[in-house]
Amino acid sequence: xxxxxxxxxxxxxxxxxxxxxxxxxxxxxxxxxxxxxxxxxxxxxxxxxxxxxxxxxxxxxxxxxxxxxxxxxxxxxxxxxxxxxxxxxxxxxxxxxxxxxxxxxxxxxxxxxxxxxxxxxxxxxxxxxxxxxxxxxxxxxxxxxxxxxxxxxxxxxxxxxxxxxxxxxxxxxxxxxxxxxxxxxxxxxxxxxxxxxxxxxxxxxxxxxxxxxxxxxxxxxxxxxxxxxxxxxxxxxxxxxxxxxxxxxxxxxxxxxxxxxxxxxxxxxxxxxxxxxxxxxxxxxxxxxxxxxxxxxxxxxxxxxxxxxxxxxxxxxxxxxxxxxxxxxxxxxxxxxxxxxxxxxxxxxxxxxxxxxxxxxxxxxxxxxxxxxxxxxxxxxxxxxxxxxxxxxxxxxxxxxxxxxxxxxxxxxxxxxxxxxxxxxxxxxxxxxxxxxxxxxxxxxxxxxxxxxxxxxxxxxx
Amino acid sequence: xxxxxxxxxxxxxxxxxxxxxxxxxxxxxxxxxxxxxxxxxxxxxxxxxxxxxxxxxxxxxxxxxxxxxxxxxxxxxxxxxxxxxxxxxxxxxxxxxxxxxxxxxxxxxxxxxxxxxxxxxxxxxxxxxxxxxxxxxxxxxxxxxxxxxxxxxxxxxxxxxxxxxxxxxxxxxxxxxx
Numbered sequence: 001x002x003x004x005x006x007x008x009x010x011x012x013x014x015x016x017x018x019x020x021x022x023x024x025x026x027x028x029x030x031x032x033x034x035x036x037x038x039x040x041x042x043x044x045x046x047x048x049x050x051x052x053x054x055x056x057x058x059x060x061x062x063x064x065x066x067x068x069x070x071x072x073x074x075x076x077x078x079x080x081x082x083x084x085x086x087x088x089x090x091x092x093x094x095x096x097x098x099x100x101x102x103x104x105x106x107x108x109x110x111x112x113x114x115x116x117x118x119x120x121x122x123x124x125x126x127x128x129x130x131x132x133x134x135x136x137x138x139x140x141x142x143x144x145x146x147x148x149x150x151x152x153x154x155x156x157x158x159x160x161x162x163x164x165x166x167x168x169x170x171x172x173x174x175x176x177x178x179x180x181x182x183x184x185x186x187x188x189x190x191x192x193x194x195x196x197x198x199x200x201x202x203x204x205x206x207x208x209x210x211x212x213x214x215x216x217x218x219x220x221x222x223x224x225x226x227x228x229x230x231x232x233x234x235x236x237x238x239x240x241x242x243x244x245x246x247x248x249x250x251x252x253x254x255x256x257x258x259x260x261x262x263x264x265x266x267x268x269x270x271x272x273x274x275x276x277x278x279x280x281x282x283x284x285x286x287x288x289x290x291x292x293x294x295x296x297x298x299x300x301x302x303x304x305x306x307x308x309x310x311x312x313x314x315x316x317x318x319x320x321x322x323x324x325x326x327x328x329x330x331x332x333x334x335x336x337x338x339x340x341x342x343x344x345x346x347x348x349x350x351x352x353x354x355x356x357x358x359x360x361x362x363x364x365x366x367x368x369x370x371x372x373x374x375x376x377x378x379x380x381x382x383x384x385x386x387x388x389x390x391x392x393x394x395x396x397x398x399x400x401x402x403x404x405x406x407x408x409x410x411x412x413x414x415x416x417x418x419x420x421x422x423x424x425x426x427x428x429x430x431x432x433x434x435x436x437x438x439x440x441x442x443x444x445x446x447x448x449x450x451x452x453x454x455x456x457x458x459x460x461x462x
Numbered sequence: 463x464x465x466x467x468x469x470x471x472x473x474x475x476x477x478x479x480x481x482x483x484x485x486x487x488x489x490x491x492x493x494x495x496x497x498x499x500x501x502x503x504x505x506x507x508x509x510x511x512x513x514x515x516x517x518x519x520x521x522x523x524x525x526x527x528x529x530x531x532x533x534x535x536x537x538x539x540x541x542x543x544x545x546x547x548x549x550x551x552x553x554x555x556x557x558x559x560x561x562x563x564x565x566x567x568x569x570x571x572x573x574x575x576x577x578x579x580x581x582x583x584x585x586x587x588x589x590x591x592x593x594x595x596x597x598x599x600x601x602x603x604x605x606x607x608x609x610x611x612x613x614x615x616x617x618x619x620x621x622x623x624x625x626x627x628x629x630x631x632x633x634x635x636x637x638x639x640x
Contacts, residue, residue: 023603025501140619152538158541163559164550171566181574186577189586189604194501197600213581217602219485219498221584223508225517228580231522232573239569246562449502449605 003084018113019451020295027298029125030449032098032191032441033198035291041438046288049434055427062102062420063138073417080400080412085139088422090247091275092132092429093173096180096266098126098456103183104236109230113304114376115284115447116296120287120436121280122184127432129177129278131425136169138421165249172246179239183232189215190225191441196388244272251395257334257340261326266320274312274358275388277305285374287437296443303371309384310365316391338399346411347398354394359385469592469640470612471623478504482605484630485510488611491626495615499593499608505606511609521579522572529571533564554586556571591640610638 019028022386066073076083078170099121106114135144148168151160158166192212201206215221248268251259288297327335343351364370371377399414436442478500485498487509496511537560541547546554548600552561581587593599593610602608609632611623627635 028602029501031545059561118622151540153544159545161547162537162541162563163552164554165562168562168566171563175566175570182573182577185522186580194603197603213586214591215586215603216588216591216593216599217499219500219504219511220584221514222503224502224518224580224583226503227516227518228576231519235526235569235573235576239566242562242565242569246566338636369527373617430482446502454522 027450032443032445052427052430058420059424062258062417068345072432075414079410082396084418085135089132089135090392091389092128094275095279096128097272098280100236100240104233107233116443120442120443123436125180127429131429165253168246170179172243176243190446194445244269256399257338263322270315271310277309278384279382283376306365306371313362342398354390357383392420466639468613469638470610472608472610472636472638473627474634477606484609492617493611495609495612499602501603522575523557525575526568527573533567590640595639596636
């Protein structure tokens, strides 16, 4: 056997390790499964969960009031018919995209550093899609009739309009939610088996046993399993690009100045990845400190994520630049006015803040000192999250509030119910995330075993 | 108490390379019905225990093709046959507008085939399997590597196979009750 067998870590880069020193198959397994199985509930977890759950209740209250009163409780009106609901939808779905990128695209590119962050990035995807899915549903006004969006031979003898991007969106987002869930769950099966085998309490053993479906790590099973992972990654990669492309079509296919541009699909996809990596970072930094996972989520991970944010941020910057350039290059009065209005009109402050958050501040990531400074990264990731939210606000609200005729101009401001619903979905997202880190293995155990350096296992009692 | 019939003999190893070597030697010794159990995927192990290749990609291709054709027809039928609607004189079969939904349904069908196909080919869920009767087997999902030669292998012989496995530098050899 040569020294670097393909089955043990041949990818050791001693200067930038993807796993801390001194780990073995057993220690990796025990450390990650202990978070779920043996660690007691900590005060920090209880506090965070309580706050998140409180926000989730805010969501429930605002949705109840919405169903009673209708969308009139929101700030939307003619000409700004799309407000917080669509902003939040695009923001959340974009955040989800980093999870798919990490789990699928980086898998295809054989980027082994993704291993320790892919599980919770995938979980983040699913929770973000759940939060996103609420908005178009309630924006329909009568969400109890949302099944009208689906094609089925109904008694009204009508069909959805398949030439409309809004119908494409139904298919794109529901496919995305389904495939992301499958990817996440399939990835967890071997780890659920580990939890089943490690659990000491009978009821817990049974629950994880059912979820693991009798996985026993057979070589033949692994073979098909790896093939399935590869196929799913291959399918999820074009999917993630198509989903945000379709989301951008919701705008680009319309004839509104500020929406009707061909640069939208690529720059929406880049923006989605930009904001998604920022959210992964926002979640990973506290989790790694709190659960002492610095050995698994190393500086190299944070630095790589910072580089991805820098690169996608530059693509987003190019998108802004092209939008402005094309507006003037076409000579179209309305387009020119739109760009001018974005940065000097009534919402100029939002436009300026957007440039600051998305373009100027992320440039600090060029410096290694910043990329290796954990508190700085945390703050920058929060700023990017805010910036990407502002971007959607600018695209949606400033494009709509100045109609073609000045007599139809208007202003938009959110009501307290808009804000409550938005905060509520953050509560939904965080509640699910807290439950996830408590009840499921947040780092892929079996993939971490593959990173353990080649050396004889230290004999340990079971 | 009478002992239940034997499912096979299982050898425990400490690391993947020993297991891989053992699997190759068992195959060279003429054993054909065996399986290995590991806490993570091991390159080349499935081939070593005699697995040829999986037909999963073919199934996924067929699934995706069905999703693609079905997805297009799902839009063609209402738009052209059942409820043709003249929108600004555009053709009823305005296929470019049908591409996104067709694409999404292709991916959806292919992904569902991948997951359920993988589970079905692996025979999962499996509520009961003899290998779990070995108490040490729970380490197969932690840090130990197992090779199991099944009793239905034509060359299987309780004593001889046991000696053979012990000769492979196995950490321990267990009898697996079915």
